[in-house]
Amino acid sequence: MRVLLVDDSGTMRTIQKRCLNKLGIEDIIEAEDGVQALQYFQQGQYDIVLTDWNMPHMDGLTLLKELRQLNRDIPIIMITTEAERARVVLAIQSGVSDYLVKPFTPEGLKEKLEKWVGVSA
Amino acid sequence: MSACAPSAPNSSLTAEYVNPIITATRSVFEMMLGCVPTRTGLRLKEPGEHSHDVSAVIGISGRAQGTIVVSLTRESACAVVERMIGEKETEINAVVCDAVGELTNMIAGSAKAQLAKYELSISLPNVIAGHNYVMHSPSDVQSMIMSFNSEIGPFWIEIAFTGF
Numbered sequence: 001m002r003v004l005l006v007d008d009s010g011t012m013r014t015i016q017k018r019c020l021n022k023l024g025i026e027d028i029i030e031a032e033d034g035v036q037a038l039q040y041f042q043q044g045q046y047d048i049v050l051t052d053w054n055m056p057h058m059d060g061l062t063l064l065k066e067l068r069q070l071n072r073d074i075p076i077i078m079i080t081t082e083a084e085r086a087r088v089v090l091a092i093q094s095g096v097s098d099y100l101v102k103p104f105t106p107e108g109l110k111e112k113l114e115k116w117v118g119v120s121a
Numbered sequence: 122m123s124a125c126a127p128s129a130p131n132s133s134l135t136a137e138y139v140n141p142i143i144t145a146t147r148s149v150f151e152m153m154l155g156c157v158p159t160r161t162g163l164r165l166k167e168p169g170e171h172s173h174d175v176s177a178v179i180g181i182s183g184r185a186q187g188t189i190v191v192s193l194t195r196e197s198a199c200a201v202v203e204r205m206i207g208e209k210e211t212e213i214n215a216v217v218c219d220a221v222g223e224l225t226n227m228i229a230g231s232a233k234a235q236l237a238k239y240e241l242s243i244s245l246p247n248v249i250a251g252h253n254y255v256m257h258s259p260s261d262v263q264s265m266i267m268s269f270n271s272e273i274g275p276f277w278i279e280i281a282f283t284g285f
Binding site: 008009010011012014015018054055056080081082083084085086101102103104105108 | 153202215234237245
C-alpha cells in the first residue's frame with residue numbers, strides 16, 4: 001500500500017508516518033503543501049491520501065477537489081484543526097472520505113487509519 | 122483548571138475568548154503531550170515586555186480580529202518535541218520551531234471551533250526564536266498574558282483581540 005501524506009508541519013507528518021509504520025505501512029510519500037501533493041499524485045500511483053487543510057500555496061480543500069477530478073474512488077482522509085460543522089460538511093460535499101480533527105490521541109489516529117489501511121496492511 | 126475570571130475591563134467579554142483558549146490548551150496538551158497544564162496567572166501585558174526563547178504567532182480574522190502567541194522557554198520547547206515525536210533536541214532549531222508552531226495551530230484551531238459564531242479564520246503559524254525580543258500589538262489593542270505550568274515546563278499564551 002502506498003500513502004500520500006500531506007501536511008506543512010514536519011512534526012505532524014512524523015506523527016502520522018510513525019502510526020502508519022506501526023500498521024505495517026512503509027511506502028509513504030510526503031508532501032508539504034497541496035501543490036507538491038498534486039504533482040506527486042499525477043506522477044505516481046497511490047492507495048490513500050491523508051491531507052491537512054490549512055497549508056501554504058494550495059490548501060487541503062482545494063487539493064481534495066483537484067484529486068477528485070483525477071480519481072473519484074481513492075480514499076482521502078482530512079486530518080485538520082478545522083472542527084466546525086460547516087467546515088466538515090464542506091469537506092464531505094467536496095468528496096472527502098473521512099475526517100479527523102486535531103488534536104488527536106495516538107489511539108484515535110490509529111483507529112482512524114486502521115479503518116482505511118489496516119485491512120490491506 | 123478553573124474558568125477564567127479576570128480583573129481586566131469588560132471581563133465578561135474577555136472571558137468569552139479566554140475560556141475557549143484555556144479549554145483548547147488543556148485538550149491539546151492532554152492529547153498531544155500527555156499532560157494537563159495548570160493556569161498560574163492572567164494579567165495585562167506590560168509595554169516593552171520581553172517574550173521567551175521561542176514564540177509561535179497565529180493571526181485571527183473574521184467577526185473578531187487578533188493574535189494568539191504561545192511562548193516557551195528553550196527547555197519547555199524541546200520537551201514539547203520529545204513528547205510529540207520522541208526526539209531529543211537541546212537547542213531551538215527548525216524541528217523545535219515546527220513543533221511549537223503546530224502546537225499553537227492546534228490550540229488556536231480548537232479555540233476557534235468553540236467560537237464558531239464569530240466565523241473566525243486562523244493564519245498559518247509564524248515562529249520567532251531568539252532572545253529578548255519584544256512583540257508589539259496595535260496601539261488600540263490590549264494584550265493579556267496567561268501563564269501556565271505543566272510537566273513539560275512553563276509556557277505563556279498572549280492574546281490580543283478586538284471585536285468581541
